[in-house]
Amino acid sequence: MADHFSGPRAIADPASDITDVYVFPSPERPGHLVLVLNVFPSAAPAALFSDALRYRFRLRPVTVTTAGGTPVFVPDADEYAFDVGFAAPSPDGGGGMQAGTCVTPSGAEIPVQVGEEKPTEMFGVRVFAGPRLDPFFIDLVAEQAAHTLGRLAFRADGVNAVNGANVLSLVVELDVAAVLGRDTGPLLAVVGETVVAGPHPVRLERMGRPEIKNFILQDKQFDNVNRDLELRDLYNAEDAFNLSPAYVGAYRARLNANLPFFDRLDGRIDWRPDDQGVHPLTGMLLADFLVVDTSKPFTDGGFLEIERAVLAGRPHTTCGGRAPDDDIVDIFYTLLVGGLDGPRISDGVDGPTRPATRSFPYLNSPNPDPPDLRAVLAAVSAPPKAAT
Amino acid sequence: MISEDQCPRTTSGVVAVTNLQAQIDGLAARLAGARLGRAPTVADCAVLIDLLLLHGHVLGRIADYERAAELAEALVRDAPDDASARLARARTLATLHRFTEALADLDAAQRCGADPAVLDGERAANLAAVGEALVLRRRAAGHRRDFTTIGALAVLEGERGNTTEAERLLTEARTRYRGVSPFPVASLDYRRGLMWLGAGDLPAAGAWFDAAITRVPAYAPALGHRAEVDAALGDRGRAIDRLRPLAVSSDDPEYAATLARVLGDAGHAREAERWRLSAAARYDELVRRHPEAFADHAAAFWLTVGRDRPEGPDLARRHYASRPSPVPALLDTDTPTG
Numbered sequence: 001m002a003d004h005f006s007g008p009r010a011i012a013d014p015a016s017d018i019t020d021v022y023v024f025p026s027p028e029r030p031g032h033l034v035l036v037l038n039v040f041p042s043a044a045p046a047a048l049f050s051d052a053l054r055y056r057f058r059l060r061p062v063t064v065t066t067a068g069g070t071p072v073f074v075p076d077a078d079e080y081a082f083d084v085g086f087a088a089p090s091p092d093g094g095g096g097m098q099a100g101t102c103v104t105p106s107g108a109e110i111p112v113q114v115g116e117e118k119p120t121e122m123f124g125v126r127v128f129a130g131p132r133l134d135p136f137f138i139d140l141v142a143e144q145a146a147h148t149l150g151r152l153a154f155r156a157d158g159v160n161a162v163n164g165a166n167v168l169s170l171v172v173e174l175d176v177a178a179v180l181g182r183d184t185g186p187l188l189a190v191v192g193e194t195v196v197a198g199p200h201p202v203r204l205e206r207m208g209r210p211e212i213k214n215f216i217l218q219d220k221q222f223d224n225v226n227r228d229l230e231l232r233d234l235y236n237a238e239d240a241f242n243l244s245p246a247y248v249g250a251y252r253a254r255l256n257a258n259l260p261f262f263d264r265l266d267g268r269i270d271w272r273p274d275d276q277g278v279h280p281l282t283g284m285l286l287a288d289f290l291v292v293d294t295s296k297p298f299t300d301g302g303f304l305e306i307e308r309a310v311l312a313g314r315p316h317t318t319c320g321g322r323a324p325d326d327d328i329v330d331i332f333y334t335l336l337v338g339g340l341d342g343p344r345i346s347d348g349v350d351g352p353t354r355p356a357t358r359s360f361p362y363l364n365s366p367n368p369d370p371p372d373l374r375a376v377l378a379a380v381s382a383p384p385k386a387a388t
Numbered sequence: 389m390i391s392e393d394q395c396p397r398t399t400s401g402v403v404a405v406t407n408l409q410a411q412i413d414g415l416a417a418r419l420a421g422a423r424l425g426r427a428p429t430v431a432d433c434a435v436l437i438d439l440l441l442l443h444g445h446v447l448g449r450i451a452d453y454e455r456a457a458e459l460a461e462a463l464v465r466d467a468p469d470d471a472s473a474r475l476a477r478a479r480t481l482a483t484l485h486r487f488t489e490a491l492a493d494l495d496a497a498q499r500c501g502a503d504p505a506v507l508d509g510e511r512a513a514n515l516a517a518v519g520e521a522l523v524l525r526r527r528a529a530g531h532r533r534d535f536t537t538i539g540a541l542a543v544l545e546g547e548r549g550n551t552t553e554a555e556r557l558l559t560e561a562r563t564r565y566r567g568v569s570p571f572p573v574a575s576l577d578y579r580r581g582l583m584w585l586g587a588g589d590l591p592a593a594g595a596w597f598d599a600a601i602t603r604v605p606a607y608a609p610a611l612g613h614r615a616e617v618d619a620a621l622g623d624r625g626r627a628i629d630r631l632r633p634l635a636v637s638s639d640d641p642e643y644a645a646t647l648a649r650v651l652g653d654a655g656h657a658r659e660a661e662r663w664r665l666s667a668a669a670r671y672d673e674l675v676r677r678h679p680e681a682f683a684d685h686a687a688a689f690w691l692t693v694g695r696d697r698p699e700g701p702d703l704a705r706r707h708y709a710s711r712p713s714p715v716p717a718l719l720d721t722d723t724p725t726g
Binding site for chain 2: 013014015016040041042043044045046047048049050051052053088089098140141164165166196197198200202204367
């Protein structure tokens with residue numbers, strides 16, 4: 001899934017497990033940019049943020065270059081970071097809310113209460129933190145079947161594997177001119193991270209584009225360089241804007257090995273690797289961040305539009321980035337399998353459990369009713385009924 | 389005792405226990421949804437089994453172990469050739485001390501293509517013969533030196549009585565921790581406490597149980613053993629204060645039994661008798677359902693706090709006959725001791 005359960009370490013600590021990152025111009029307030037970081041896959045509404053982590057958005061202005069032969073995005077050195085930290089609730093519970101603080105790029109501190117529906121707004125920034133309905137959607141079984149069968153296995157009546165699931169969401173909306181400055185952008189690269197708080201800030205997870213880790217990096221069987229290596233924890237620990245020279249070769253090899261698999265799924269080759277075996281999309285996907293144009297208005301479906309425009313050598317027409325209702329599975333598969341001009345490929349799931357709202361915090365209230373565990377386990381453990 | 393470098397920053401134990409339950413509830417919701425559409429994935433079920441085992445261990449809830457075991461049986465029934473299913477069931481079997489069956493599942497997992505390094509770790513946890521386990525643990529630590537492999541080797545060295553080597557490895561393991569979940573670190577501190585308890589160093593044992601409790605305040609096994617140390621050091625009042633809530637919240641009769649013993653020693657005969665009866669009833673139930681896991685605990689109970697149960701020595705002898713562990717001196721006499 002987008003980034004759900006994306007590596008052994010993330011499974012061990014769900015509050016560090018980023019499920020999705022979104023960035024889009026506010027549909028409610030022109031001139032404002034919305035950043036969303038979701039963690040904790042399949043969370044019950046009682047889930048809490050970790051007090052040992054910083055939840056971080058990093059933004060950098062970005063430009064496009066074709067200097068290496070294929071177009072790639074190059075981030076500036078200037079960076080704008082929003083850091084959100086949380087306190088532990090008192091040991092006796094007490095029914096109190098979990099409190100947090102969002103620190104803006106200028107160092108201003110904005111208090112936030114987990115689960116508080118009324119957002120905190122200060123210094124040109126609005127903040128929400130709390131459980132929400134997971135906006136992601138995918139027919140996961142059909143997607144995984146493609147990896148097993150070596151051909152597309154989507155059906156028109158796909159089943160959303162994330163239907164009704166919750167996540168913990170952080171939503172930060174900022175006045176671009178007031179917070180970043182009038183001359184910043186308009187193209188911005190955005191990543192979300194979970195980082196250990198304190199003097200040794202180890203990065204546990206990072207996410208830019210969805211499904212880089214679970215769709216593309218996870219499979220090992222095509223990778224002749226590192227066939228036995230679980231790359232995802234290593235990849236998660238990297239600085240998205242400065243990949244480690246010691247490991248970038250391993251990521252590049254895995255992408256070059258796995259991307260042709262997707263291209264072959266329709267029985268046709270649309271992306272021809274160069275004579276070194278480098279896939280045309282490898283450089284762009286290794287620059288693993290969302291790219292958004294803050295000068296354009298909000299639109300659904302902008303995911304990868306800027307990247308596709310750059311690859312096609314035309315100006316982009318939308319805000320790009322990623323909005324909650326963007327069908328990233330269809331968009332990714334269409335690009336990877338069919339190239340820039342291929343027909344749309346659909347997994348048969350065209351929207352989330354509930355469409356995103358057009359007002360802050362844009363994500364829907366959580367599913368309040370987790371089923372009774374005993375009943376679920378009894379149902380799952382029961383022998384299958386004989387066919388009649 | 390612990391330097392700053394050896395104190396990894398981890399999520400508050402209160403948050404972590406809340407989130408562990410939230411994870412279980414969330415996955416259960418997902419399985420319920422999956423059941424309506426199509427079969428739940430083996431991966432989801434295997435994760436849920438691991439979470440239930442962790443929840444059971446941390447909070448002392450045997451019911452969680454039983455739920456995990458039921459789920460694992462169903463998983464292997466539905467996906468007998470899946471390595472993850474076999475591994476998951478092997479873990480539940482090992483938790484309930486059904487080591488022979490667990491090893492058979494690990495063999496099946498190997499035939500299904502399970503990761504050899506994972507299998508080594510699981511087999512080491514199941515092997516009664518310490519020598520064989522030591523070979524596997526040393527091989528794992530030599531192959532990949534991380535918190536898990538070093539910690540497991542350290543615990544085994546501690547169980548062999550090599551406390552100096554175990555201490556060195558335990559310290560190294562802590563410095564290699566790279567997550568923020570408090571459970572692995574608390575668990576290692578707890579095992580360190582057990583090592584010193586076995587070695588008879590009560591202050592050291594108490595300090596490591598305290599470290600585990602500080603990290604995860606609800607950590608039942610650490611609280612229970614800390615109470616034993618308190619009682620052994622003469623602070624029965626504090627031991628009783630620790631044990632009373634545990635005996636209520638946990639369905640493991642060990643806490644009720646220990647509480648009964650400490651209350652009895654402190655002269656609170658009436659309350660001691662109430663907890664003794666409660667523990668006896670629960671041991672009866674658990675020995676019937678899970679003899680491999682509870683026969684030794686029940687025998688120890690009936691030989692000490694339980695006193696009036698004649699089957700104690702027989703049960704204990706039967707248990708120790710199937711294990712390489714030395715038979716406790718307690719069994720040299722047929723007369724229960726209190």
